[in-house]
Amino acid sequence: MADQFPEFDVLIAGGGNAALCAALNAADSGCSVIVVESAPEWCRGGNSRHTRNLRHMSAAYPEDEFFADLHRVTGGRTHEHLARMTIRASANCLPWMLSHGVRFQKSLAGTLHLDRTNAFFLGGGKALMNSYYQAAARRKIRVLYDAEVVDLEIETGRFRSARVRMDGRDLEIRAKALVAAAGGFESNLEWLEEIWGPPARNFLIRGTPYNKGRVLKLLLERGAVPEGDPAQCHAVAIDARAPKFDGGIVSRLDSVPLGIVVNRHGERFYDEGEDLWPKRYAIWGRLLAEQPEQIGFSIIDSKALGCFMPSVFPAVRGDSIGELAAKLELPVDAVCSTVDRFNAAVAPGEFNHGVLDGCRTHGLPPEKTHWARRIDQPPFLGYPLRPGITFTYLGVKTGPGAAVAMQGGDVPSNIFAAGEIMAGNILGKGYLAGFGMTIGTVFGRIAGREAARAARQ
Numbered sequence: 001m002a003d004q005f006p007e008f009d010v011l012i013a014g015g016g017n018a019a020l021c022a023a024l025n026a027a028d029s030g031c032s033v034i035v036v037e038s039a040p041e042w043c044r045g046g047n048s049r050h051t052r053n054l055r056h057m058s059a060a061y062p063e064d065e066f067f068a069d070l071h072r073v074t075g076g077r078t079h080e081h082l083a084r085m086t087i088r089a090s091a092n093c094l095p096w097m098l099s100h101g102v103r104f105q106k107s108l109a110g111t112l113h114l115d116r117t118n119a120f121f122l123g124g125g126k127a128l129m130n131s132y133y134q135a136a137a138r139r140k141i142r143v144l145y146d147a148e149v150v151d152l153e154i155e156t157g158r159f160r161s162a163r164v165r166m167d168g169r170d171l172e173i174r175a176k177a178l179v180a181a182a183g184g185f186e187s188n189l190e191w192l193e194e195i196w197g198p199p200a201r202n203f204l205i206r207g208t209p210y211n212k213g214r215v216l217k218l219l220l221e222r223g224a225v226p227e228g229d230p231a232q233c234h235a236v237a238i239d240a241r242a243p244k245f246d247g248g249i250v251s252r253l254d255s256v257p258l259g260i261v262v263n264r265h266g267e268r269f270y271d272e273g274e275d276l277w278p279k280r281y282a283i284w285g286r287l288l289a290e291q292p293e294q295i296g297f298s299i300i301d302s303k304a305l306g307c308f309m310p311s312v313f314p315a316v317r318g319d320s321i322g323e324l325a326a327k328l329e330l331p332v333d334a335v336c337s338t339v340d341r342f343n344a345a346v347a348p349g350e351f352n353h354g355v356l357d358g359c360r361t362h363g364l365p366p367e368k369t370h371w372a373r374r375i376d377q378p379p380f381l382g383y384p385l386r387p388g389i390t391f392t393y394l395g396v397k398t399g400p401g402a403a404v405a406m407q408g409g410d411v412p413s414n415i416f417a418a419g420e421i422m423a424g425n426i427l428g429k430g431y432l433a434g435f436g437m438t439i440g441t442v443f444g445r446i447a448g449r450e451a452a453r454a455a456r457q
């Protein structure tokens with residue numbers, strides 16, 4: 001039998017950026033608010049605590065350019081009305097964030113290309129989340145940690161209460177409105193395996209282990225209309241030595257375009273120099289997922305040092321390619337012959353890793369079409385790579401007021417969604433750096449305001 005808890009105006013499921021933006025706005029509208037966060041206090045804040053920046057519209061980055069960027073990365077899989085509304089609303093995110101304690105800093109080395117379009121959080125996402133939790137405490141918002149929403153009572157499309165598991169006991173918490181801000185399902189390994197099959201067991205999850213998609217699944221089971229491709233996730237190449245969960249940004253590795261990538265058999269499998277790295281690095285997660293044992297190895301020589309952001313783990317080093325291959329536990333003869341064939345195919349050219357320089361190979365399957373330089377200057381360096389999942393795309397359908405669309409439902413909803421759990425409405429495919437936090441901030445604020453309105457009715 002579930003324990004009883006007092007009724008709140010607004011219950012927020014989740015404890016990341018979208019959740020806290022919703023909680024603060026609902027409290028600022030005069031509501032009693034409870035935040036239910038499944039993580040313990042020390043790792044509260046979901047994937048949002050791993051972030052560094054937010055993309056926002058400004059005089060230097062107008063709406064049409066922002067929308068064109070979004071249209072390009074999604075291949076048109078976006079709802080233009082919602083997308084443009086989000087973009088316009090992003091113009092006033094910074095003052096609101098400042099007024100809730102967030103501070104900004106200049107972009108750091110390696111991210112200067114985002115200087116015009118993105119605002120960087122001083123102290124990163126962790127400091128941002130701490131500021132929001134402090135602002136929540138000042139507003140007397142109740143926060144439950146180590147508290148997982150395990151069931152939702154929804155009758156004829158209206159939310160009544162949530163069952164929350166804490167300390168092995170179930171509490172029933174009633175509220176007049178619900179904001180679902182519990183992220184995607186990227187840390188639910190069984191769910192990933194249903195989609196990707198056994199290779200999913202070798203994926204690393206870049207963010208929190210708490211985004212298991214339980215709230216998403218409950219909403220879909222209770223009649224919420226799905227949005228976003230269930231079979232897609234955003235995956236990048238990360239250092240294979242990263243932990244299973246929560247490795248964060250420091251396990252990212254940018255050395256791929258500067259050398260070659262071989263698989264477990266010591267063979268190349270894709271053009272490492274296809275396009276500028278920020279545009280292409282997302283496809284490497286999928287490419288690695290298709291390789292034997294879902295692993296690859298980035299191999300460079302000392303000429304590449306200083307041209308890329310290293311991962312937090314030191315490179316494996318060898319004075320010869322053979323020594324490096326042995327240390328990486330790869331078949332030595334196969335790697336030496338792959339490097340020899342690559343070096344022989346490199347055509348003369350003017351190397352410039354800042355542009356598509358046309359330095360390429362000729363007659364090599366697969367060709368390397370840019371930044372191809374002979375790998376011949378010791379020490380030789382290698383990094384093991386695995387697919388690192390950032391987020392999933394399946395979510396619930398919402399309109400501009402953040403209300404969750406329910407199957408056949410024409411009752412005004414008291415269920416709202418914000419952040420990753422509904423991002424598929426706008427970001428149907430691909431990724432635009434900093435846009436996850438834009439969606440969470442814009443829709444979190446809307447969801448908080450609308451949930452407060454629903455609670456008052």
Ligand SMILES: Cc1cc2nc3c(=O)[nH]c(=O)nc-3n(C[C@H](O)[C@H](O)[C@H](O)COP(=O)(O)OP(=O)(O)OC[C@H]3O[C@@H](n4cnc5c(N)ncnc54)[C@H](O)[C@@H]3O)c2cc1C
Nearest residue numbers: 014015016018038046047048052053149419420434436437
């Ligand atoms: C390494 C990394 C770096 C990133 N960098 C950036 C960046 O710089 N800029 C950017 O815009 N985006 C970035 N992203 C994407 C960004 O993290 C997400 O878009 C954003 O954090 C989503 O916010 P959210 O509030 O929806 O989800 P989250 O912040 O993930 O929050 C979800 C919350 O729900 C809780 N939860 C889950 N299930 C339950 C349940 N059943 N009951 C209760 N609580 C539950 C979780 O504990 C968590 O607190 C990055 C992602 C990663 C992994």
